[in-house]
Amino acid sequence: MTSVGFIGLGNMGTPMACNLVAAGLQVTGHDVAEGARTVAAAKGVDIADSAVAAAANRDVVITMLPDGAALLEVYRTIMADVRAGTVLMDCSTVDIASARKAHDMAAERNLPSVDAPVSGGIAGAEAGTLTFMVGGDPQACEAVRPLLDIMGRTIVLCGGPGCGQAVKICNNMILGISMIGVCEALTLARELELEPERVFDVVSTSSGSCWSMNDYCPLPGVGPESPADHDYRPGFAAALMLKDLGLSQQAAASVDVATPMGAMAASVYETMVASGMGHLDFSAVIRHVRSLTRE
Ligand code: NAD
Numbered sequence: 001m002t003s004v005g006f007i008g009l010g011n012m013g014t015p016m017a018c019n020l021v022a023a024g025l026q027v028t029g030h031d032v033a034e035g036a037r038t039v040a041a042a043k044g045v046d047i048a049d050s051a052v053a054a055a056a057n058r059d060v061v062i063t064m065l066p067d068g069a070a071l072l073e074v075y076r077t078i079m080a081d082v083r084a085g086t087v088l089m090d091c092s093t094v095d096i097a098s099a100r101k102a103h104d105m106a107a108e109r110n111l112p113s114v115d116a117p118v119s120g121g122i123a124g125a126e127a128g129t130l131t132f133m134v135g136g137d138p139q140a141c142e143a144v145r146p147l148l149d150i151m152g153r154t155i156v157l158c159g160g161p162g163c164g165q166a167v168k169i170c171n172n173m174i175l176g177i178s179m180i181g182v183c184e185a186l187t188l189a190r191e192l193e194l195e196p197e198r199v200f201d202v203v204s205t206s207s208g209s210c211w212s213m214n215d216y217c218p219l220p221g222v223g224p225e226s227p228a229d230h231d232y233r234p235g236f237a238a239a240l241m242l243k244d245l246g247l248s249q250q251a252a253a254s255v256d257v258a259t260p261m262g263a264m265a266a267s268v269y270e271t272m273v274a275s276g277m278g279h280l281d282f283s284a285v286i287r288h289v290r291s292l293t294r295e
Pocket of ligand 1: 073
């Protein structure tokens with residue numbers, strides 16, 4: 001039986017770990033937060049009292065952490081105790097430099113490693129339908145494939161070390177920009193006294209169609225069910241969108257690429273989060289867009 005150490009049992013990590021448990025894998029988890037450990041234990045995940053205990057003697061160690069700093073801190077903590085042959089797989093969303101550093105730390109110990117950030121949110125983590133964007137040595141990617149197939153539906157091998165994170169950052173920059181575009185159009189449509197359902201019917205089948213409109217419409221009662229129908233309970237929190245837009249700006253600066261719309265989207269989410277809406281779903285940016293109109 002494949003044994004898995006799972007470090008970071010938060011909103012995403014716990015349901016992902018639970019799906020591995022349900023598939024019959026032996027999963028030992030750890031989180032610094034007692035509350036997270038308690039929730040995961042109640043859902044059937046064996047809990048180790050340290051990251052080292054979770055990572056030692058496993059076939060695969062998965063990390064699902066807030067950011068690159070937490071990832072590198074965990075890798076520094078566990079690295080000496082990970083046994084030879086263990087594959088390290090980081091599923092967190094982190095900056096490309098930290099992802100590459102994590103690969104380098106693994107390589108120094110001759111451990112195979114992959115970066116495999118996800119898209120699909122908490123619902124996708126629970127349903128086992130995540131999209132994984134995988135970067136690393138092809139053999140290491142193939143080694144973790146059975147686990148990815150349990151936790152996800154779409155697995156894309158994106159390239160070498162850090163390429164999974166790079167694709168994820170590009171995707172979320174498009175998402176952040178497109179959601180603001182949809183919110184601006186719907187706000188304009190409202191002021192033009194158009195019926196939102198008719199705007200949806202046209203845009204979702206026309207050249208303005210995109211996931212932010214078609215699948216995740218930011219207006220309650222319009223289009224398929226989305227966080228807008230639940231008072232913008234996430235979903236994908238605006239604070240996380242701001243984090244990802246910050247990562248894309250950092251990546252753009254590192255290769256001297258101009259991304260003016262990405263920069264603007266980052267600043268819109270920054271203002272929204274600063275106004276106390278960071279805990280709401282990122283589609284609640286429509287409230288922020290409307291508040292700009294009223295000023
Ligand atoms: P979360 O904050 O709910 O979970 C992160 C967990 O890591 C927390 O429980 C925290 O206590 C734990 N942690 C932090 N430092 C640690 C350490 N040193 N050792 C052990 N545990 C530690 O966040 P989440 O929503 O589960 O997201 C996790 C990652 O997935 C993030 O990088 C996020 O950007 C990414 N992501 C989230 C979503 C989403 O919809 N929530 C979607 C796609 C990707």
